[in-house]
Amino acid sequence: MKFEKKRANAKQEIPTASMPDIVFMLLLFFMVSTTLREVDVYVKYQLPEAKSIEKIENKRLVSYIWVGNDGRIQLNDAIVKVEEIQPLMYKKRVSLPNVIVSLRIDKNSEMGLVTDIQQELRKADARRINYSTLLKQ
Amino acid sequence: MAFKKRKIREAEIPSSSMADIAFLLLLFFLVSTTIDVDTGIGLTLPEYIPPEQQEFAPMSKDRMAALLINAAGDVLLNNEQISVNQVKEKLKPRIISKINLPKKKKLVVSVKTDRKTNYNVYIQVLDQVKGAYFEVRDEYSRKTYGRPFKDLNEEEQKDVRSKIPIIISIAEPEAVK
Numbered sequence: 339m340k341f342e343k344k345r346a347n348a349k350q351e352i353p354t355a356s357m358p359d360i361v362f363m364l365l366l367f368f369m370v371s372t373t374l375r376e377v378d379v380y381v382k383y384q385l386p387e388a389k390s391i392e393k394i395e396n397k398r399l400v401s402y403i404w405v406g407n408d409g410r411i412q413l414n415d416a417i418v419k420v421e422e423i424q425p426l427m428y429k430k431r432v433s434l435p436n437v438i439v440s441l442r443i444d445k446n447s448e449m450g451l452v453t454d455i456q457q458e459l460r461k462a463d464a465r466r467i468n469y470s471t472l473l474k475q
Numbered sequence: 476m477a478f479k480k481r482k483i484r485e486a487e488i489p490s491s492s493m494a495d496i497a498f499l500l501l502l503f504f505l506v507s508t509t510i511d512v513d514t515g516i517g518l519t520l521p522e523y524i525p526p527e528q529q530e531f532a533p534m535s536k537d538r539m540a541a542l543l544i545n546a547a548g549d550v551l552l553n554n555e556q557i558s559v560n561q562v563k564e565k566l567k568p569r570i571i572s573k574i575n576l577p578k579k580k581k582l583v584v585s586v587k588t589d590r591k592t593n594y595n596v597y598i599q600v601l602d603q604v605k606g607a608y609f610e611v612r613d614e615y616s617r618k619t620y621g622r623p624f625k626d627l628n629e630e631e632q633k634d635v636r637s638k639i640p641i642i643i644s645i646a647e648p649e650a651v652k
Contacts, residue, residue, distance in 0.1 A: 354494065361497035365504060372508035386595045388602035390609050394513040440513055443594055449544075450590030452597070456645065460523035469598060470515040 373397065377415040381406025386445035387474040394438060394468055401430055401464075405443040409451060420454050427462035442470040516601050518643060538573075540566060540584045544600060546591035559596065562603035563610070570611045574638055581639075587646040601643070608641045615639060 381404050394400055403423070404412040411418055413426055431437055439459055443452060459467065536553075542562070543551040550557055552565055566584065573582050584604050588597055609624070616624045616635050624635060 354491075358490070358493040358497045361494055361501055365497060365501045368501065368504045368508065372504070374508055386598040388516060388598055388605075390516070390602050390605035391514045392517050394515070394517075397513065400513060438517075440515065445593075445595040445598070447594040448590065449588040449592040449594060449597055452594055453588070453590065456520060457523070460520050463523070465520040465522070466517070467520060468513070468515040468517045469601070470513065471598060471602075473514060 377402075379404055379412065380417055381408070381410050381412050381444075383407060383442060383444040384446075385442060385470055385472050388471040389474050391471055391473060394440065396438075399434065399436060399438045400440050400468075401427070401434075401437050402440050402442060403455065405441070405447055405451065405455070407444040407446060409447070411451075411455070420451075420458060423455060423458040424462045427459060427464045431462060431464045436466065437464055438466045438468055439464050440468045440470050516598065516605055518601075518645070520645060534583065538580060538583055540569060540582055542584065542586045542600060542604070544586070544588045544592050544596055546589045548593060548596045550600060559599050559603060562600055563607045566604060566607040567611055570607060570639065571614075574611075574615060578637070578640070581642060583642045583644055585644045585646050604643060605641070608639065612636075612639050 383404055383406050402412075402414060406412070411420065411423070413423060418426065427437075427439070441452075441455070456467070459465065539553075541551075541553055545551070548559075550559055550562065552562065557565060566582075570582050573580065586597070586600065586604070612624045612635055615638065616622060616627055616631070619635075620627055620631055624632065627635065
């Protein structure tokens, strides 16, 4: 008796011709749905959590202020002192009248610092602010 | 003379590495971009008035909801100590009672903190205040239009907004006992 190995005649290959297309589609999705990182954040911070939050509709209007867990303040792309916020923000407001200031403040900060920053913003007349928070689950 | 047919060479662009190149591009975009959406509690700060020009504007007790937060994180609403989670429930009836009053008589929520107050506690209180306003707005739009606030058209939203404006006043900083 002769044994013969059964062998399928079909090609044993995964068709990979469309793989680049799939990857390009993914790539396009990410290019459209994300924004480029504009600045490096030098401070370490952990945002507080809240439930009743809103989205900022227009990202182009936003200017950021970070406050780290060590109390350092970063305005857009540089570490600044509290007194420097007013002139910088005023310049910003002249070029962009309805600027929204997004405050990304570490949750263990003290209100004294936050109040000082707010006073500076009021003096610079940049009064639309947004306390950046995460969604509480 | 015999013509030999020349063999046609196979003309093909090697595309096996295309996927690799595309993956590389994809990775680059994944690393260099952010997807974070900016969410947070929006607020408009009051205009800056130098201390010497400040005037004391009297306001009726009925209009005012004064929230004080001290350094230890205790919350005081109109001189009554409450916990952070109670703020919403305490404020809601007061907002509702003022829906039909003219603009000058709507509720004003004033939040005052100590310099040593924890930022997180402050945000929790603001969250509660905002939550109270959002819930009242939602209930009101359900009653009058039969839909939640976010499903209303622009005109209707404007109407609800004018009926229930969010007035949160951040008090001038000073020590809170």
